[in-house]
Amino acid sequence: MDFHRASSYLVTASDDESIRLYDVANATYALCSIDVSICLKTINSKKYGVELVSFTSHPATVIYSSKNGWDESLRLLSLHDNKYLRYFRGHHDRVVSLSLCPRSECFVSGSLDRTVLLWDQRAEKCQGLLRVQGRPTTAYDDQGLVFAVAFGGYIRMFDARNYEKGPFEIFSVGGDLSDANAVKFSNDGRLMLLTTMDGHIHVLDSFRGTQLCTYNVKPVSSNFTLEASFSPEGMFVISGSGDGSVYAWSVRSGKEVASWISTDNEPPVIKWAPGSLMFVTGSSELSFWVPDLSKLGAYVGRK
Numbered sequence: 001m002d003f004h005r006a007s008s009y010l011v012t013a014s015d016d017e018s019i020r021l022y023d024v025a026n027a028t029y030a031l032c033s034i035d036v037s038i039c040l041k042t043i044n045s046k047k048y049g050v051e052l053v054s055f056t057s058h059p060a061t062v063i064y065s066s067k068n069g070w071d072e073s074l075r076l077l078s079l080h081d082n083k084y085l086r087y088f089r090g091h092h093d094r095v096v097s098l099s100l101c102p103r104s105e106c107f108v109s110g111s112l113d114r115t116v117l118l119w120d121q122r123a124e125k126c127q128g129l130l131r132v133q134g135r136p137t138t139a140y141d142d143q144g145l146v147f148a149v150a151f152g153g154y155i156r157m158f159d160a161r162n163y164e165k166g167p168f169e170i171f172s173v174g175g176d177l178s179d180a181n182a183v184k185f186s187n188d189g190r191l192m193l194l195t196t197m198d199g200h201i202h203v204l205d206s207f208r209g210t211q212l213c214t215y216n217v218k219p220v221s222s223n224f225t226l227e228a229s230f231s232p233e234g235m236f237v238i239s240g241s242g243d244g245s246v247y248a249w250s251v252r253s254g255k256e257v258a259s260w261i262s263t264d265n266e267p268p269v270i271k272w273a274p275g276s277l278m279f280v281t282g283s284s285e286l287s288f289w290v291p292d293l294s295k296l297g298a299y300v301g302r303k
Contacts, residue, residue, distance in 0.1 A: 001269055001282055002062075004055045005102060009040075010271075011062055011079075012282060013053040019043045019064065021079055024273065024280075024288070043082050048075070052098040054107075056121060061085065063107065063121070065095040074098070074109060076121060090117050090126045096225070097137040097182075101160065103144030110136035116149050118163065128163060135179040141189045141206070150180040150194050155204070171209030173202045178219075181226040186234035191251065193237060195226040201239050203251060213254035218242030220267050227270045229279065238279055240267040246281055 001012040008025035021041040049067030056063060060080045066072055072095060074088040088109075097110035105121040116136050118128035134151035140160070141147070147163075149156045153176055156167035178198035185192050185206060192206040199219040203212045220226045220242040228239035236257070237249050244264035248257050262268070268281040278290045 001271055001280065002054045003271055003273055004059045005057075005274055007059045009055070009059045010273075010280065011053055011055060012286065013050040013064060014282075017044060017046050017049050017067075019045060019050055019053060019062070019077070019079075022286075024278075041079060043077070043079065048073075052095060054098050054100050056100065057105075063088075063098065063100065065098060065109070067094075069094075072111065072113075074119075086121070086124055088119055088124060088126070090129075091115065096135060099138045099140050099147065101140045101144040101147075102142060106144075106160070108138045108140070108147055108149075110138045110149070130158075130163070137180045137183045137194075139183045139185055139192075141185045142187055143189065148183050148185070148192065150183040152180075153177040155183060155192070155194060155209075157206075169209060171204055172211075173200075173204070174211055174214065176200050176202065179222070181220070182228060184228065184230060186230040187232055188234055191230065191234055193228055193230065195228050195239070197222065197226065199226065199242055201226075201228050201237060201249075203237060212251065213249075215239065215247070215249050215254075215256070217245070217247060224267050225269075226267055229270050229272045231272055231279075232275055238270055238272065240270050240281070242267055244268065244283060246270070 003010050008023050010022040010024050012020045022038050051065045051067040053062050053064040062077050072091040075084050076086040091111040093111050093113035095109050095111045100107040107119050110116045114132050116130040117126040120127050132151045136151045139148050147158050155171040157169040176196050178196040181195040183194045192204050194202045199217045201215040218241045239247050244262035246260045250257050264283045268283040270281050272279040281287050
């Protein structure tokens with residue numbers, strides 16, 4: 001799932017082969033499960049399936065990946081009239097990572113075919129190709145100047161304007177060679193995190209590559225992705241787990257500060273709403289999480 005950067009829209013992709021658009025402006029009043037009245041639209045993708053989905057700069061268009069096993073194209077879809085605006089063909093196996101540049105029309109995708117492709121939304125053919133030695137995950141920083149490609153126990157940093165020259169930095173994640181799942185930058189670009197299939201969440205200084213802390217949760221299977229997300233100010237990390245639970249850690253202390261046990265046995269998708277105190281988890285249901293404001297005053301008073 002993905003939040004639009006400049007609106008109150010949330011888009012989700014689910015195993016029932018549907019894409020749903022929500023307006024979360026009123027969702028903060030939900031205590032647990034989503035109120036279906038804020039679902040604006042449901043679009044089915046029965047022919048191609050759907051796995052990854054991300055907003056473009058426009059709140060009515062998304063790019064999504066297939067999940068049918070025979071067509072690995074990416075698609076630019078108009079949510080307004082349910083029309084495909086462009087197909088992006090180039091991958092030959094399941095796409096496992098999709099990251100859009102926040103400052104331009106570019107995006108990157110990573111696949112189990114061991115390639116990372118660079119695209120321009122205005123052109124069907126890929127603009128660049130990077131070959132990797134493992135399952136890749138990718139992310140742009142908030143300024144769109146740098147993108148990261150993680151695989152095989154390392155994070156490689158590329159200048160988005162001169163990626164042909166290769167990575168300008170390579171950071172190790174302490175010998176963790178399990179498959180990379182998700183790489184993310186904090187909003188201020190100072191921190192980054194990497195999750196791996198063995199249930200590790202590594203937090204690093206994105207300038208020096210120093211490993212600041214590692215959190216551990218239950219491992220996930222190859223069919224799932226271990227998701228984690230920085231809070232908007234970068235002080236906390238929220239993560240799923242292979243047993244379906246959700247955990248929160250303080251980046252400063254490295255300690256767990258909260259956990260929520262789930263009856264689900266699949267790792268939830270997790271996204272923090274931009275500039276908000278709310279984060280969202282998705283598994284068998286979509287849930288919105290907000291702080292108990294009655295306790296917030298007492299907490300701030302103690303600080």
